[in-house]
Amino acid sequence: MTGTPLLQIDDLHVRFPIAGGGLLGTGRRLLHAVNGLSLTLEKGECLSIVGESGCGKSTTALTVMGLQEPSSGSVSFRGAPFSGPGAPDRMQRAKAAQIVFQDPYASLNPRQTVHASLAAPLRLHGIRSASEIADRIETMLVNVGLTADQARRYPHEFSGGQRQRIGIARALILEPEIVVLDEPVSALDVSIRAQIINLLLDLQEKYGLSYLMISHDLSVVEHMSDRVAVMFFGQIVEEGSWQHIFANPVHPYTRRLIAEIPDPDVAIRARDPAAGFTDVPLPQGRSFAMDGSNTPDVFTAPMPSELVEIDPGHRVRLSLRD
Amino acid sequence: MTEPLLDVRNLDLVLSHRSGDLPILQDISFQIMPGETYGLVGESGSGKSVTSLAIMGLLKKPLKVSGGQVVFQGQDLLKLRPRRMRDLRGDRVAMIFQEPMTALNPLSTVGRQIAEMYVLHQGKSWREARRLAVHALDSVKVPNPERRVGNYPHQMSGGLRQRVMIAMALACDPDLLIADEPTTALDVTVQAEVLRLIKELCAARGTAVLFISHDLGVIASICQRVGVMYAGCLVEENDTVALFSNPRHAYTRGLMGALPRLGSRLTHGRQRLVDIDSVIADRSVLTETRFIMPRGAANGESA
Numbered sequence: 350m351t352g353t354p355l356l357q358i359d360d361l362h363v364r365f366p367i368a369g370g371g372l373l374g375t376g377r378r379l380l381h382a383v384n385g386l387s388l389t390l391e392k393g394e395c396l397s398i399v400g401e402s403g404c405g406k407s408t409t410a411l412t413v414m415g416l417q418e419p420s421s422g423s424v425s426f427r428g429a430p431f432s433g434p435g436a437p438d439r440m441q442r443a444k445a446a447q448i449v450f451q452d453p454y455a456s457l458n459p460r461q462t463v464h465a466s467l468a469a470p471l472r473l474h475g476i477r478s479a480s481e482i483a484d485r486i487e488t489m490l491v492n493v494g495l496t497a498d499q500a501r502r503y504p505h506e507f508s509g510g511q512r513q514r515i516g517i518a519r520a521l522i523l524e525p526e527i528v529v530l531d532e533p534v535s536a537l538d539v540s541i542r543a544q545i546i547n548l549l550l551d552l553q554e555k556y557g558l559s560y561l562m563i564s565h566d567l568s569v570v571e572h573m574s575d576r577v578a579v580m581f582f583g584q585i586v587e588e589g590s591w592q593h594i595f596a597n598p599v600h601p602y603t604r605r606l607i608a609e610i611p612d613p614d615v616a617i618r619a620r621d622p623a624a625g626f627t628d629v630p631l632p633q634g635r636s637f638a639m640d641g642s643n644t645p646d647v648f649t650a651p652m653p654s655e656l657v658e659i660d661p662g663h664r665v666r667l668s669l670r671d
Numbered sequence: 672m673t674e675p676l677l678d679v680r681n682l683d684l685v686l687s688h689r690s691g692d693l694p695i696l697q698d699i700s701f702q703i704m705p706g707e708t709y710g711l712v713g714e715s716g717s718g719k720s721v722t723s724l725a726i727m728g729l730l731k732k733p734l735k736v737s738g739g740q741v742v743f744q745g746q747d748l749l750k751l752r753p754r755r756m757r758d759l760r761g762d763r764v765a766m767i768f769q770e771p772m773t774a775l776n777p778l779s780t781v782g783r784q785i786a787e788m789y790v791l792h793q794g795k796s797w798r799e800a801r802r803l804a805v806h807a808l809d810s811v812k813v814p815n816p817e818r819r820v821g822n823y824p825h826q827m828s829g830g831l832r833q834r835v836m837i838a839m840a841l842a843c844d845p846d847l848l849i850a851d852e853p854t855t856a857l858d859v860t861v862q863a864e865v866l867r868l869i870k871e872l873c874a875a876r877g878t879a880v881l882f883i884s885h886d887l888g889v890i891a892s893i894c895q896r897v898g899v900m901y902a903g904c905l906v907e908e909n910d911t912v913a914l915f916s917n918p919r920h921a922y923t924r925g926l927m928g929a930l931p932r933l934g935s936r937l938t939h940g941r942q943r944l945v946d947i948d949s950v951i952a953d954r955s956v957l958t959e960t961r962f963i964m965p966r967g968a969a970n971g972e973s974a
Contacts, residue, residue: 401858538714538885543929543944565859568888572931572941596937609863611888612933613915 353428354389355559356413356446356527361386361422363408367648378648382408384583385422390527395553395560397570399606400580403647406563409580410529413561414448415439426527443470447520451532453512457504463490463515464500467522474523485522492555493518494548510541514548521552530562534569546573567610571595576662579603584651586637589663599665601637636668674745675702676879677726677847682739684718684725684903687732695721695734696903700963705846708873708880710894710911712887714926717900719883723849726881727766728756744846762792765840769852771832775824781835782808782820788842807838811868830861837868844876851883866893887930891915896966899923909964919962922947 363383383405390396398406411417413424415432424432426445431437437445450456458466467486476482487497493514504512513533520528533549534542550573553560564570570577570591577594579587579602587600598604653669684696696718703709711719724730726741728748741748743764748756760766768774776784785807786800795803801820808816811834824832833853840848850869854862870893873880884890890897891911898908899920907920918924928945935942 401860539887539926540714540929540947543931544946544948546931547944547946567859568931568933571933571936572944592937595934606859607933609859610933611862611866611886611892613887613891613927613930614932614934616888616892617912617915 355392355427356388356390356431356561357425357428358386358388358409358413359423359425361409361412361424362420363405363412363417364420380647381583381650382647383412384651386580386583386585388578388585388588390559390561392526392559393553393557394575395562395573396576396578397562397564397574398578398580399564399567399570401565401606403582404580405583406580407531410448410531410561410563413527414446414529415442440474443525444474444523445525446527446529447523447525448529448531449513449516449520449533451535453509453516453536454504456516457512457519459504462501462503463518466515466519467500470519470523489518489522492521492552494544508541509537510544513537513541513545517545517548517552521556521558524556525558527559527561530560530564532564532566533562535564535566542569549573567607568612579606582647582651584654584666585656585664586666587664588656589660593660593663597660597663599659599663637666673704675742676705676707676744677703677881678740678742679722679726680740680742682722682725682741683737684721684730684734685737686734692737694903696725699739699903699905701898701905701908703847703879703881706874706877706879707896708870708882708894710882710884710890710897711900712884712890712897713900714885716902718903719900720851722900723766723851723881723883727760727764727849728753758792761788761840761845762843763845764847764849765843765845766849766851767833767836767840767853769855771829771836772824774836775832777824780821780823781827782822785820785835785839785842788839792843803842804838807842808835810841810872811835811838813838829857830865833857833865834868837865837872841872841876841878845878847879847881848873849881849883852885854889855884855886862889869893887915887927899926905961905963907962909962910966913964920960923962 361383362385365380365382367378367380386409388396398409400406408417412419412432415436419432423430464486467489468482471482471485486500490497490500495511495514504515507515530549534545537545546569552558562573574591576590577588578585579594579600581602587594587598587603594603595607598607654666655669656664657667658664679699679701682696682699683694685692686695699722701709711722713719721734725736726748730736736749751759775781782801782804785804786797789795789800789803790797805816805820808819813819813831813834827835853869854865857865866889869880882890882894894911897911897914898905899922900906901922907914907918907923914923918927925945925947929947931944
């Protein structure tokens with residue numbers, strides 16, 4: 350693709366100082382949460398970051414939202430800085446990127462009606478007319494599959510699925526270009542999950558939204574994504590189109606993640622999970638940066654490695670020691 | 672044919688309320704054979720967990736059993752005195768839960784909590800029980816069991832804590848293990864390890880398992896026979912392969928269509944997920960028909 354991507358993350362590092370350690374317990378250690386992550390998000394696509402707890406995927410999402418300062422590296426939006434010096438203020442940022450959280454129970458104010466929750470950002474952005482606010486809220490509620498009269502209700506009066514719809518409405522009310530989806534369906538039941546996934550795909554098409562989805566659920570990721578980045582201990586170990594990742598996973602960690610998803614079809618056929626992958630030959634004399642079985646130490650910087658393009662758009666992390 | 676280990680017959684359960692009894696479970700019947708892994712699958716509120724609590728005699732007011740029997744090894748558990756039931760729990764029937772942090776005592780070492788099983792149920796000395804606890808931790812593949820036995824629950828990861836729960840549950844070689852969403856809180860790779868462990872240990876010891884989960888994939892990978900619950904009813908039951916390859920009940924079909932399947936987009940392109948609400952206009956229809964397949968007749972046509 351040509352031109353500036355909508356969102357560009359360049360060599361992002363996030364390190365957290367952790368108290369304790371050292372001989373007297375007074376030392377400070379640095380926890381390397383994200384290590385040299387680079388990603389781009391194009392207009393209208395869904396890019397998913399997958400990985401297990403602690404791999405740094407949520408930290409990456411928070412950095413994009415401006416809720417976490419990067420230790421080094423940069424995030425830019427349409428070529429302009431989106432973090433660090435020159436970053437937009439919160440008001441401008443709110444119109445560029447919004448987030449939908451995992452837990453719809455925790456992310457809505459229990460003391461505010463849905464109308465109040467949705468009206469606040471509109472007022473902050475200078476819309477004064479009560480009728481215009483009411484109109485926009487009504488349109489948005491209908492778009493997410495609720496009705497206009499439900500705006501008068503409080504969050505506790507809704508089911509989990511409806512609350513997630515409200516969370517989506519809240520994120521979309523300012524018409525942002527990027528929506529960060531942080532485990533948007535993990536807390537939901539199977540039937541409700543299907544409804545929310547369908548809704549997110551419909552809204553993406555309708556508004557041309559760009560999604561940055563954080564998830565550990567690979568079957569949801571396969572269903573929704575255009576591109577996928579697999580993270581392991583703060584680094585991307587493999588990145589590519591959804592076809593690359595699911596038809597031709599190369600890195601052992603990606604393969605392990607895919608093989609260990611409990612899937613009815615796989616379980617019934619009881620086939621060898623690694624069979625069926627057609628092998629993409631690796632560049633000669635290289636080895637993987639990590640084999641996915643041993644746990645790296647989060648307090649030390651990772652071994653030197655690099656992402657190597659093995660197919661157009663398909664990159665995999667290989668060791669630099671060879 | 673061998674006698675079933677657990678025979679739940681026409682179990683009814685209600686929530687007592689001033690304005691009358693609300694039905695929670697209606698006419699639940701299923702059997703678990705010795706050594707068999709039986710799965711109960713359903714969404715939140717379908718009644719799968721409350722079924723397991725009823726079997727264990729752990730119901731609290733206002734929930735109460737209003738009819739039916741729970742026959743375990745020939746005796747009706749619902750008629751047992753509380754004292755006898757307490758001896759049975761942990762010894763012949765054991766249970767593991769979703770969140771091991773809340774099920775374990777935070778103020779006591781894991782070694783002591785496992786050892787307690789041997790002291791209470793088998794009359795072992797604490798010294799002997801502690802030695803057995805190290806052995807039990809080793810059997811669930813906890814690394815460094817001699818050191819880990821002195822750990823408190825908060826010093827362990829979620830996966831390790833669940834292994835401790837399994838070690839406790841299997842300490843007295845129970846005949847039935849009830850596992851209520853044991854891997855739901857775990858990461859995918861840890862979940863796979865824990866499932867493998869439950870499968871291996873129970874197969875080696877001949878322990879029957881009642882496995883409760885909302886996750887169709889987990890159920891398919893571990894159970895031989897599956898019951899699907901919806902709104903307090905068992906709506907379909909069949910051998911696992913038959914149930915997944917030929918779901919007969921509208922709810923089961925809806926549930927399977929609602930699940931994004933791995934590899935399906937590669938072969939069929941992106942299919943819209945089934946919205947159960949749009950498939951079934953009248954939800955009461957769902958609980959009126961049932962498809963319960965007798966054992967061994969999995970692929971037959973008669974219901």
